[in-house]
Amino acid sequence: MARGLRHTFASHLVMRGASLKAVQELLGHESIEMTLRYSHLTPDVRRATVRLLDGARGDLGETGT
Numbered sequence: 001m002a003r004g005l006r007h008t009f010a011s012h013l014v015m016r017g018a019s020l021k022a023v024q025e026l027l028g029h030e031s032i033e034m035t036l037r038y039s040h041l042t043p044d045v046r047r048a049t050v051r052l053l054d055g056a057r058g059d060l061g062e063t064g065t
Contacts, residue, residue, distance in 0.1 A: 010038035015045045 006027060013023050024035040041049075 007038050007040065010035065011040045011042075014039040015041060 010023050010027060013026070014020065020032055020035050020039065023039060024032055027035060027038065029035045029038075
């Protein structure tokens, strides 16, 4: 697989929720660090990830921690 396609493949899988371990195995990487190099997130995905915290305080219960 061409290098650019490997980046696209890894990035799209991760952005759609695939685990890094699964992507690592699919690409045949020996280390998770190599998979991280190939897996890039778009700015929109990064923002959406941070938005997962919206309303999270209510999920913590009444302890206030």
